[in-house]
Amino acid sequence: MKDIQAGLIGFGTIGSGVVKLLKKNHELIxxxxxFSINLRKIADLDITTDxxxxxxxxxxxxxxxxxxxxxEISIVIELIGGFEPAKSIIHRAIKKKKHIITAxxxxxxxxxxxxxxxxxxxxxxxxxxxxxxxxxxxxxxxxEGMVANRIESILGIxxxxxxxxxxxxxxxxxxxxxxxxxxxxxxxxxxDPSFDLDGIDIAHKLAIIIALAYGIQVxxxxxxxxxxxxxxxxxxxxxxxxxxxxxxxxxxxxxGDKIEAKIHPTMLPLNxxxxxxxxxxxxxxxxxxxxxxxxxxxxxxxxxxxASAVVGDLVELCRSISRGISLRAPTLSYQRxxxxxxxxxxxxxxxxxxxxxxxxxxxxxxxxxxxxxLGRFDISISSVIQKDRMIKGAVPIVMMTHMAKERNIQKAIxxxxxxxxxxxxxxxxxxxxxxxxxxxxxxxx
Amino acid sequence: MKDIQAGLIGFGTIGSGVVKLLKKNHELIxxxxxFSINLRKIADLDITTDxxxxxxxxxxxxxxxxxxxxxEISIVIELIGGFEPAKSIIHRAIKKKKHIITAxxxxxxxxxxxxxxxxxxxxxxxxxxxxxxxxxxxxxxxxEGMVANRIESILGIxxxxxxxxxxxxxxxxxxxxxxxxxxxxxxxxxxDPSFDLDGIDIAHKLAIIIALAYGIQVxxxxxxxxxxxxxxxxxxxxxxxxxxxxxxxxxxxxxGDKIEAKIHPTMLPLNxxxxxxxxxxxxxxxxxxxxxxxxxxxxxxxxxxxASAVVGDLVELCRSISRGISLRAPTLSYQRxxxxxxxxxxxxxxxxxxxxxxxxxxxxxxxxxxxxxLGRFDISISSVIQKDRMIKGAVPIVMMTHMAKERNIQKAIxxxxxxxxxxxxxxxxxxxxxxxxxxxxxxxx
Numbered sequence: 001m002k003d004i005q006a007g008l009i010g011f012g013t014i015g016s017g018v019v020k021l022l023k024k025n026h027e028l029i030x031x032x033x034x035f036s037i038n039l040r041k042i043a044d045l046d047i048t049t050d051x052x053x054x055x056x057x058x059x060x061x062x063x064x065x066x067x068x069x070x071x072e073i074s075i076v077i078e079l080i081g082g083f084e085p086a087k088s089i090i091h092r093a094i095k096k097k098k099h100i101i102t103a104x105x106x107x108x109x110x111x112x113x114x115x116x117x118x119x120x121x122x123x124x125x126x127x128x129x130x131x132x133x134x135x136x137x138x139x140x141x142x143x144e145g146m147v148a149n150r151i152e153s154i155l156g157i158x159x160x161x162x163x164x165x166x167x168x169x170x171x172x173x174x175x176x177x178x179x180x181x182x183x184x185x186x187x188x189x190x191x192d193p194s195f196d197l198d199g200i201d202i203a204h205k206l207a208i209i210i211a212l213a214y215g216i217q218v219x220x221x222x223x224x225x226x227x228x229x230x231x232x233x234x235x236x237x238x239x240x241x242x243x244x245x246x247x248x249x250x251x252x253x254x255x256g257d258k259i260e261a262k263i264h265p266t267m268l269p270l271n272x273x274x275x276x277x278x279x280x281x282x283x284x285x286x287x288x289x290x291x292x293x294x295x296x297x298x299x300x301x302x303x304x305x306x307a308s309a310v311v312g313d314l315v316e317l318c319r320s321i322s323r324g325i326s327l328r329a330p331t332l333s334y335q336r337x338x339x340x341x342x343x344x345x346x347x348x349x350x351x352x353x354x355x356x357x358x359x360x361x362x363x364x365x366x367x368x369x370x371x372x373x374l375g376r377f378d379i380s381i382s383s384v385i386q387k388d389r390m391i392k393g394a395v396p397i398v399m400m401t402h403m404a405k406e407r408n409i410q411k412a413i414x415x416x417x418x419x420x421x422x423x424x425x426x427x428x429x430x431x432x433x434x435x436x437x438x439x440x441x442x443x444x445x
Numbered sequence: 446m447k448d449i450q451a452g453l454i455g456f457g458t459i460g461s462g463v464v465k466l467l468k469k470n471h472e473l474i475x476x477x478x479x480f481s482i483n484l485r486k487i488a489d490l491d492i493t494t495d496x497x498x499x500x501x502x503x504x505x506x507x508x509x510x511x512x513x514x515x516x517e518i519s520i521v522i523e524l525i526g527g528f529e530p531a532k533s534i535i536h537r538a539i540k541k542k543k544h545i546i547t548a549x550x551x552x553x554x555x556x557x558x559x560x561x562x563x564x565x566x567x568x569x570x571x572x573x574x575x576x577x578x579x580x581x582x583x584x585x586x587x588x589e590g591m592v593a594n595r596i597e598s599i600l601g602i603x604x605x606x607x608x609x610x611x612x613x614x615x616x617x618x619x620x621x622x623x624x625x626x627x628x629x630x631x632x633x634x635x636x637d638p639s640f641d642l643d644g645i646d647i648a649h650k651l652a653i654i655i656a657l658a659y660g661i662q663v664x665x666x667x668x669x670x671x672x673x674x675x676x677x678x679x680x681x682x683x684x685x686x687x688x689x690x691x692x693x694x695x696x697x698x699x700x701g702d703k704i705e706a707k708i709h710p711t712m713l714p715l716n717x718x719x720x721x722x723x724x725x726x727x728x729x730x731x732x733x734x735x736x737x738x739x740x741x742x743x744x745x746x747x748x749x750x751x752a753s754a755v756v757g758d759l760v761e762l763c764r765s766i767s768r769g770i771s772l773r774a775p776t777l778s779y780q781r782x783x784x785x786x787x788x789x790x791x792x793x794x795x796x797x798x799x800x801x802x803x804x805x806x807x808x809x810x811x812x813x814x815x816x817x818x819l820g821r822f823d824i825s826i827s828s829v830i831q832k833d834r835m836i837k838g839a840v841p842i843v844m845m846t847h848m849a850k851e852r853n854i855q856k857a858i859x860x861x862x863x864x865x866x867x868x869x870x871x872x873x874x875x876x877x878x879x880x881x882x883x884x885x886x887x888x889x890x
Contacts, residue, residue: 137590
């Protein structure tokens with residue numbers, strides 16, 4: 001078998017990881033694949049910075065045409081990120097019948113439809129395992145290993161930065177600002193971290209995961225998305241007292257006619273597997289109707305874990321190319337004609353348990369007023385904690401509710417926050433009590 | 446695309462699950478695959494028992510020739526288990542150029558070499574995701590998702606029966622016999638459970654996993670294997686006190702020139718991910734040189750989880766057949782010419798921490814005698830617990846050691862058990878302190 005030629009566009013952190021990994025495990029990959037992968041050209045605007053990697057003369061170029069116009073190169077790895085010029089480059093490469101590997105979740109979440117269509121029209125593959133969950137083979141697992149299952153639900157910790165911050169606040173007790181600064185020092189948060197902190201990065205990933213799981217295309221904007229910047233140590237401590245940890249979760253569920261899709265800070269019972277996923281790790285808690293509950297865990301980002309996914313895709317494409325096939329499995333796991341138009345459920349209709357923390361004046365009758373309003377909106381209370389301790393001149397009253405509807409909770413809180421006896425905005429955190437016992441899978445051995 | 450015809454041999458629990466799943470998710474699988482899978486024939490010696498499944502007339506037969514000799518059937522699913530007649534049936538089907546799906550770990554572990562060779566000679570695929578880890582896509586993940594990685598180590602909970610028993614003993618406190626009987630009542634243990642309890646089932650699975658991870662073929666007999674029948678509540682309680690849980694672990698590590706492979710009850714720190722894998726669940730804790738630490742978790746057995754893996758294989762084979770290819774990825778993850786002859790490390794050479802429980806008479810000088818012997822064999826002690834409480838007329842003395850060599854531990858225990866002051870056989874449990882922090886993966890986001 002002839003070696004296969006690939007070109008890399010974007011020689012940043014992940015790109016460097018890919019080059020390092022191909023060099024380090026060259027022999028091993030050849031033993032598995034049967035032939036070598038030759039990284040023929042690397043294109044980047046910056047061709048002077050020393051990345052600590054020995055390259056043969058002529059490999060590094062600042063001219064992407066040397067990749068796209070090279071007829072010997074059959075695979076293009078796009079690792080520059082963002083919308084442009086990545087999108088135009090991918091389209092140009094597809095027209096030249098090159099297969100594409102990308103980690104560009106923003107691009108796929110927003111413009112996946114036109115890119116996948118172009119690829120199919122040109123009979124080339126788009127591989128994107130690295131776009132979600134770093135080194136965790138979650139895309140393959142949904143598209144192949146779990147292909148026989150109706151995916152009932154996915155709960156995911158899909159962003160390392162926010163999980164690191166919440167883990168540090170929980171385990172070491174620092175406040176949000178201090179921990180964020182610490183994360184920046186460690187390289188776990190960008191200089192401008194808003195993309196991560198606000199959940200936008202997760203919305204891109206969840207849009208891709210939903211397409212694979214349910215065969216529908218959704219825009220990240222259609223997913224209700226909240227970040228972690230309003231999480232305080234006060235609520236982390238109350239969560240602990242109640243037996244919960246706070247995680248930024250991406251949640252999706254197949255509800256038959258509609259798909260639930262939402263991203264928000266969530267209280268998880270301490271014994272939930274996801275509650276123990278700490279630091280920069282990611283995990284996907286996936287329930288299929290046959291397999292039951294599964295968990296896929298690993299590093300969701302970083303140079304080498306992401307390179308592991310990119311080179312995994314590279315090997316898969318090489319296997320197809322060497323056999324003369326493409327589009328072996330449908331890109332989004334469903335045949336194009338079966339892509340459905342199921343709607344995303346209105347977030348206001350979602351039903352869950354809630355943690356509510358009210359900041360009230362210390363006078364008799366407060367509890368009765370608050371619980372009276374909750375009652376009027378069909379919200380019943382499962383437990384209450386009230387303490388002597390004052391926070392900013394107010395008494396914190398914490399309530400856990402039974403299942404209630406988001407719309408009702410929002411209305412009730414609006415009314416409560418208008419009361420004279422309430423001194424500050426009420427804090428709301430949704431509670432996920434889904435646990436192993438509910439699994440539909442079969443337990444018989 | 447024409448529908449693909451498959452034949453099922455073995456209509457027991459798993460076979461029934463496969464038929465149920467193909468019926469239940471027929472439309473979904475068609476939406477993903479692009480055409481239907483037609484289960485044309487089901488062969489079983491028992492064609493009278495009602496399995497609660499409606500079959501078209503003529504599908505069920507007690508004559509396997511109706512499958513093997515049928516030229517329209519391109520895939521044979523073997524779910525009868527055991528060596529014969531399964532082996533002969535698979536060989537006959539391969540000669541007829543039929544692709545094979547099997548969950549038969551015993552057969553693959555003992556006779557994989559000849560079966561894989563026959564399949565390659567006849568250019569057909571052998572798919573066996575269901576043979577290890579039930580519904581967990583661990584074989585695919587090793588062969589595809591993590592293909593770019595040197596696999597540094599695998600720690601696995603690979604048997605649901607033993608994990609259920611140890612979990613029950615740990616969480617509810619019953620003794621081994623009572624919990625085993627309870628497991629039998631629940632259908633989690635066979636009438637003759639020795640295959641599971643003694644670790645034989647795990648040795649088969651580990652042999653398959655080692656082949657995929659390291660490209661070497663090993664016999665299950667070459668893997669040091671201990672079961673759980675000597676685990677008592679006394680040791681479970683001491684483990685708790687020391688911050689550990691006891692799990693039956695399959696362990697393998699790439700040590701460069703040799704591969705470590707062993708199965709034994711193991712103490713894991715309570716915060717280790719595997720320590721929290723309870724009940725009939727399985728998990729694989731896999732470390733790759735690029736991806737770092739990953740965990741794959743799910744039901745390792747049972748009708749529907751195993752059927753999920755079988756039908757996943759079925760879809761994969763259909764994708765290949767419809768494109769006119771076979772043997773897309775090498776069966777054992779490495780090209781045949783690269784299958785290596787690395788040796789399994791002598792178990793006596795393995796080095797780990799140990800938990801030792803001595804049963805001694807209650808006289809002065811006992812501790813000094815025991816620790817003196819340990820010292821002579823280069824075994825140093827990291828902690829000691831001695832309690833007033835008597836067990837069967839003896840005082841239990843528990844020691845945790847620093848890293849020590851198995852050979853030395855065995856020699857020391859032999860000497861110690863010969864002392865007059867020692868009343869009963871010393872209990873030894875190996876301790877695995879490998880944890881997340883040691884991961885070689887890169888943490889930079």
